[in-house]
Amino acid sequence: MTRHPQQYLHGELVVVIDCSDLERSADFWTGLLGYTRAGAAVEPYQSLVPPAGGCEILLQHVLEGKREKTRVHLDLRTRDLDAEVDRARSLGAAVLTEEPIVEEEWGWHVLADPDGNEFCVLQPPESYWQDHGSS
Known part of the structure; x- marks a missing residue:
């Protein structure tokens, strides 16, 4: 797969989403957005990319739970x-x-x-x- 990352003025834009379960979160976000996994997860990260290029979503496994409004x-x-x-x-x-x-x-x-x-x-x-x- 050829990557076509989302550019910003000085590099590439990536959105990071914290999660408690990489597999569950990858299933959710790929299903919702139509993205695919960019290879296997490398703990604590799983990269998700859109099929035609654009903004990468990087799932980040964290131990702490969400406390307040995002x-x-x-x-x-x-x-x-x-x-x-x-x-x-x-x-x-x-x-x-x-x-x-x-x-x-x-x-x-x-x-x-x-x-x-x-x-x-x-x-x-x-x-x-x-x-x-x-x-």
Whole structure:
């Protein structure tokens, strides 16, 4: 596999996610994001990469548990909020918001991975997709 890392001005950008179980977390995040494992885990790390290049996710096994709200988190933008939340739940995510949060035509739920790390699933207004040319 040829890597095409996400660049930033002075190098490569990698997002690190702490976890208590590398295997479980790798299963969750690869299933949710469509990433693949970049080789076998080398304790305490497991690298996950997107198939077409982009930002690497590095899972880091840690002994301490999560204590407070995550200060940095991933946002997953989708055209179908309910379907994507259901898909995340089927992979082991917990939904932390009872109802979607709505702000200026954007709706989202806050979820947590199996280790309690928060991430958001957002549904932008249709105009977002038209302006950004994404699906």
